[in-house]
Amino acid sequence: MSDIKAQPPRAFSAGRKYSPILISIGLAVLLLFTVRGGDGTVDWPLHGLTVGEERFSPLDAIDRGNVHRLGLAWRFDGFAQRGQVRRGNEATPLVVGGIMYVSGPWSMVYALDAKSGELLWEYDPEVSGNWIRKTCCDAVNRGVAFWNGKIYVGTLDGYMDALDATTGKRVWRTDTITDRLRSYSITGAPRIAGKNIVIGNGGAELGVRGYVSAYDLETGKLAWRFFTVPGAPEKGDEHPELTMARTTWSAESRWDIGGGGTVWDSMVYDPDLNIIYVGVGNGSPWPVWLRSPGGGDNLFLSTILALDATTGRMKWYYQTTPGDSWDYTATQHMILTDLEIEGRVRKVIMQAPKNGFFYVLDRETGELLSAEKYTRVNWAEKIDMATGRPVLTEQANYKDGAKLIWPSTAGGHNWPPMAYSPDTKLVYIPLLELPMTFSMHKNISYRPGNVNVGARVFPPRPGSKEAQGLFNSVMMAWDPVAQKRVWQSDPLPWWGGGVLATAGGLVFQGSADGRFMVFDAGDGTLLKEIETGVGIIAAPITYSIEGMQYIAVLTGFGGGIKRFLPGVAALKYDNVPQLLVFKLDGKAVPLPPLLEKAEIQPPGIARSTDPVVIARGQKIFMDNCARCHAFRGAANGYPNLWNLSENTYAMFNDIVIDGALDYGGMPNFADELNREDTQDLLNFLISDQKTLRQKLKE
Ligand code: CA
Numbered sequence: 001m002s003d004i005k006a007q008p009p010r011a012f013s014a015g016r017k018y019s020p021i022l023i024s025i026g027l028a029v030l031l032l033f034t035v036r037g038g039d040g041t042v043d044w045p046l047h048g049l050t051v052g053e054e055r056f057s058p059l060d061a062i063d064r065g066n067v068h069r070l071g072l073a074w075r076f077d078g079f080a081q082r083g084q085v086r087r088g089n090e091a092t093p094l095v096v097g098g099i100m101y102v103s104g105p106w107s108m109v110y111a112l113d114a115k116s117g118e119l120l121w122e123y124d125p126e127v128s129g130n131w132i133r134k135t136c137c138d139a140v141n142r143g144v145a146f147w148n149g150k151i152y153v154g155t156l157d158g159y160m161d162a163l164d165a166t167t168g169k170r171v172w173r174t175d176t177i178t179d180r181l182r183s184y185s186i187t188g189a190p191r192i193a194g195k196n197i198v199i200g201n202g203g204a205e206l207g208v209r210g211y212v213s214a215y216d217l218e219t220g221k222l223a224w225r226f227f228t229v230p231g232a233p234e235k236g237d238e239h240p241e242l243t244m245a246r247t248t249w250s251a252e253s254r255w256d257i258g259g260g261g262t263v264w265d266s267m268v269y270d271p272d273l274n275i276i277y278v279g280v281g282n283g284s285p286w287p288v289w290l291r292s293p294g295g296g297d298n299l300f301l302s303t304i305l306a307l308d309a310t311t312g313r314m315k316w317y318y319q320t321t322p323g324d325s326w327d328y329t330a331t332q333h334m335i336l337t338d339l340e341i342e343g344r345v346r347k348v349i350m351q352a353p354k355n356g357f358f359y360v361l362d363r364e365t366g367e368l369l370s371a372e373k374y375t376r377v378n379w380a381e382k383i384d385m386a387t388g389r390p391v392l393t394e395q396a397n398y399k400d401g402a403k404l405i406w407p408s409t410a411g412g413h414n415w416p417p418m419a420y421s422p423d424t425k426l427v428y429i430p431l432l433e434l435p436m437t438f439s440m441h442k443n444i445s446y447r448p449g450n451v452n453v454g455a456r457v458f459p460p461r462p463g464s465k466e467a468q469g470l471f472n473s474v475m476m477a478w479d480p481v482a483q484k485r486v487w488q489s490d491p492l493p494w495w496g497g498g499v500l501a502t503a504g505g506l507v508f509q510g511s512a513d514g515r516f517m518v519f520d521a522g523d524g525t526l527l528k529e530i531e532t533g534v535g536i537i538a539a540p541i542t543y544s545i546e547g548m549q550y551i552a553v554l555t556g557f558g559g560g561i562k563r564f565l566p567g568v569a570a571l572k573y574d575n576v577p578q579l580l581v582f583k584l585d586g587k588a589v590p591l592p593p594l595l596e597k598a599e600i601q602p603p604g605i606a607r608s609t610d611p612v613v614i615a616r617g618q619k620i621f622m623d624n625c626a627r628c629h630a631f632r633g634a635a636n637g638y639p640n641l642w643n644l645s646e647n648t649y650a651m652f653n654d655i656v657i658d659g660a661l662d663y664g665g666m667p668n669f670a671d672e673l674n675r676e677d678t679q680d681l682l683n684f685l686i687s688d689q690k691t692l693r694q695k696l697k698e
Helices: 025-034 129-134 240-246 611-625 646-650 652-656 675-697
Strands: 070-076 094-096 099-103 109-113 119-123 145-147 150-154 159-164 170-175 191-193 196-200 211-216 222-227 267-270 275-279 303-308 314-319 334-341 344-351 357-362 368-373 380-384 389-392 403-405 419-421 426-433 436-440 455-458 472-479 484-488 499-502 506-510 515-520 526-531 541-545 548-555 578-584
Touching (some): 094 145, 094 541, 109 150, 159 196, 196 267, 196 275, 267 334, 357 380, 368 380, 426 499, 506 548, 611 675, 646 652, 652 675
Antiparallel strands (some): 094 099, 099 109, 109 119, 145 150, 150 159, 159 170, 191 196, 211 222, 303 314, 344 357, 357 368, 380 389, 419 426, 472 484, 515 526, 541 548, 548 578
């Protein structure tokens, strides 16, 4: 074991380009926490650990030679649960001064002793359960920020809360939402940028206009706001960048739908340049033909923005997918580091956005240095280095007919963060391999507050010719200078968790089938796997207390992913949200209870068998319920509407209209459905239950 005291985190070491004078006072505070005086304590104080969010730790007490001894140190399973649904866990925990701060479902925050796992406090922002209707992808949260004795959390219902890190009591709260009638939410981790805390919102699939907001760290007062797309022209442009962006939208654009461009996940702050880099999401609706008739690049959709952290003014931008029509967000994890390219050390920003190209840009100027396909891509041939634009293929255009397009709307890489090791000089990407068939809705019937993507997408049928690589998730090591793959893991079930790399020569990742895996960072050898019984989508962290290195990761499958995909742990075990912390010579992880087979409920009694009523009920199901509840039911996800109890039938209106289960996350639809609608819905469910049960008998 090497001497941890001698190894300050790399972001602060002398070899890096960050001038100590230019590092703000706050970062100096973090430094104090990070390397505490000589007792072998090394924290994880920032979302991506280092200033560049490399997710590379200098800790090396756990290494290639001893990682086979990795076992459980402690476990926390006290995450609050509302209702029946086991929600996903996506957060990266922080460790500051030996205390772990982690967010869970419903934006709750927990402070734990990072050595013993003892719960010190918990904070419940009391998110309205009804707000789940305004989200695309579960009641998840991807992490908190720490600054000068405060913890910052963005809540699902759109508030930015600052908490006292010692007590968990709220110090201030700010509403980040410009229009609470629209479907805005927060699931991302806020970032510290100079004197501000910065946060964006989710909601592009539901018809919103994207923006990112910066608030004073001490007071919560709005410092600046940058809208990522123009609004309705008659209202005028809020800032000059929008006047330029407007020239890339047609005059007949669907301003009423909002345009999209939400900043729902990745940001990274360079204190040296005082720039906050912001990843911007997809358009709303998806096809540019519907969104901005006549086309156009539609700035700043699917763009990396470089904004002055003090003023919010734009320094440069790079649009990864001009005229995005494929849900190709540029919200994926961005890493800042120094790379030697053609004999010159460059300050770079790297991203593997959904669109399948790995980008390396000069982060001072925005100059594109290289871009190559990191996975199968057929919507574009290549990125033209002279213009920085993708060269589209005929396959990209699904305006006049369905097309099978790689990557899928899930992207070649989604939000689970990658990692970069300055030792191996490799980026470790949790890759997703899947195409989808895209077809366009001829007309868009815009229903405010509902999913309005204007396109239909579905994966190819398993076993079909197109299904090659279907639902694979792969751990891949990528050389960002040579722009080529160095190694990759065996295929894993869809989809893999975020990544941690360490100076122990190791790469850590969890998988959907509930394994926690450790790879050799150099050649990809699988050195260790621990069976946890719960799918892992979150990213691991590492820290050290009194010279003992720990690895921590959240379990709990969910988010935007359905739980009934082949091979996922949630089909076999209870999908328990928990925090697992490992160390050398720890214990075995206790497996969660096996899923119990659902009791078959007595058949429902139909009030009507009129096919018109049934068809109407089916449409109501598809429009309102299918976003969460699987058609004809599924194990261990949202409640199976094809197997309701007599009690639930009796309470149907209380639940769907009057909100009896609002708090638990089954929202009421009083604004959308009346009692006649719910009767039609019920008649459809009961009629189709009969059909389904008959089918299962045959
Ligand atoms: Ca999207």
